Amino acid sequence: MDTQNHLRIGLPSKGRLCDVATDLLTQAGLQFRRQSRGLFARVSGLPIDLIFLRTDDIPTLCAEGAIDMGITGSDLVEEAGADIQLRMKLGVGRCRLAVCVPDDSSAKSASDLDTKRIATSFPSITERYLAGHDAEAHLVSLTGSVEVMIQLGVADAIVDLVETGSTLAANRLRILGEIGSYETVLIQNDHCRDQVTADRVVRRLEGVVIARDYSLLEYNIQRTKLSEAEKITPGFDSPTINALEDQAWCSVRVMVKRKEVIDAMEKLEILGASAIFETMLSNCRL
Numbered sequence: 298m299d300t301q302n303h304l305r306i307g308l309p310s311k312g313r314l315c316d317v318a319t320d321l322l323t324q325a326g327l328q329f330r331r332q333s334r335g336l337f338a339r340v341s342g343l344p345i346d347l348i349f350l351r352t353d354d355i356p357t358l359c360a361e362g363a364i365d366m367g368i369t370g371s372d373l374v375e376e377a378g379a380d381i382q383l384r385m386k387l388g389v390g391r392c393r394l395a396v397c398v399p400d401d402s403s404a405k406s407a408s409d410l411d412t413k414r415i416a417t418s419f420p421s422i423t424e425r426y427l428a429g430h431d432a433e434a435h436l437v438s439l440t441g442s443v444e445v446m447i448q449l450g451v452a453d454a455i456v457d458l459v460e461t462g463s464t465l466a467a468n469r470l471r472i473l474g475e476i477g478s479y480e481t482v483l484i485q486n487d488h489c490r491d492q493v494t495a496d497r498v499v500r501r502l503e504g505v506v507i508a509r510d511y512s513l514l515e516y517n518i519q520r521t522k523l524s525e526a527e528k529i530t531p532g533f534d535s536p537t538i539n540a541l542e543d544q545a546w547c548s549v550r551v552m553v554k555r556k557e558v559i560d561a562m563e564k565l566e567i568l569g570a571s572a573i574f575e576t577m578l579s580n581c582r583l
């Protein structure tokens with residue numbers, strides 16, 4: 298089989314995004330077997346090859362054309378300054394990049410960091426951010442464990458990712474300024490080997506990402522209360538209404554954001570709805 302024209306997708310070979318990416322593709326129906334420590338896998342039944350790479354190399358390798366698409370962090374795309382298209386936000390791996398100082402630091406804003414030392418894995422973003430705050434600092438570029446660098450005497454401040462804030466708290470640091478919000482993304486370059494297959498991958502992943510975010514809610518409601526009910530559950534496009542034997546009532550099927558389902562069920566029950574069911578979705582096409 299000629300595989301020269303196969304679409305190449307770069308996936309994180311290890312780390313927190315490795316399972317995230319593998320789960321998403323599997324749920325989207327891409328079947329593959331990665332051998333232990335293998336850096337390459339073929340997708341069965343589709344002209345796609347998966348290449349397992351370092352998460353932070355994926356933006357550059359995509360821009361260079363070594364891979365056509367990739368799953369990585371949008372923070373790493375920005376840091377690499379890679380000339381690629383953002384095809385999709387994947388709804389996972391949400392985090393912020395922040396400049397942080399010791400809890401007891403007297404610094405009030407980023408401009409107070411002028412002439413200081415800053416440890417970070419994001420030197421380009423940091424430099425741009427400081428320039429926007431009229432500050433110039435000595436940057437210490439590292440690949441991890443950045444939060445410990447102040448204690449080690451390497452830096453006066455750090456720029457690193459924050460999710461829950463527990464690493465900052467454990468190291469007695471506080472946020473001085475937020476630089477940006479990021480998440481896991483699907484990227485693509487402009488000279489893709491197989492655009493038709495790339496678009497197919499995007500559609501499949503959209504089905505999974507939307508399904509993860511929404512539930513299907515079904516309930517019965519009196520017709521006179523339908524417009525009130527529709528205000529509670531407006532739906533993705535609009536709800537599907539079906540007649541019931543009792544003509545005063547109808548049944549409603551509607552997509553509801555998963556995190557709003559409980560609240561919506563409560564409100565519908567108060568309105569007089571009955572037989573309210575939530576169904577989790579694993580995939581959809583809208």
Ligand SMILES: Nc1ncnc2c1ncn2[C@@H]1O[C@H](COP(=O)(O)OP(=O)(O)OP(=O)(O)O)[C@@H](O)[C@H]1O
Pocket residue numbers: 311312313314352353369370371372373390391392441458459460461479480481
């Ligand atoms: N605490 C976090 N919460 C959510 N997303 C994160 C967090 N830390 C990192 N990320 C996202 O995951 C991407 C990969 O993280 P990172 O480069 O730190 O790899 P890792 O999986 O933690 O492995 P390692 O740090 O051991 O190299 C980041 O670029 C960012 O988009």
Ligand SMILES: O=P(O)(O)OC[C@H]1O[C@H](OP(=O)(O)OP(=O)(O)O)[C@H](O)[C@@H]1O
Pocket residue numbers: 440441442443444457458459460461462463464465
């Ligand atoms: O706000 P939190 O929920 O504590 O998450 C933030 C931490 O997570 C990441 O570290 P990671 O676990 O990847 O370790 P690393 O420093 O070795 O990259 C990031 O670099 C922060 O250190």
Ligand SMILES: [Mg+2]
Pocket residue numbers: 441
């Ligand atoms: Mg990390």
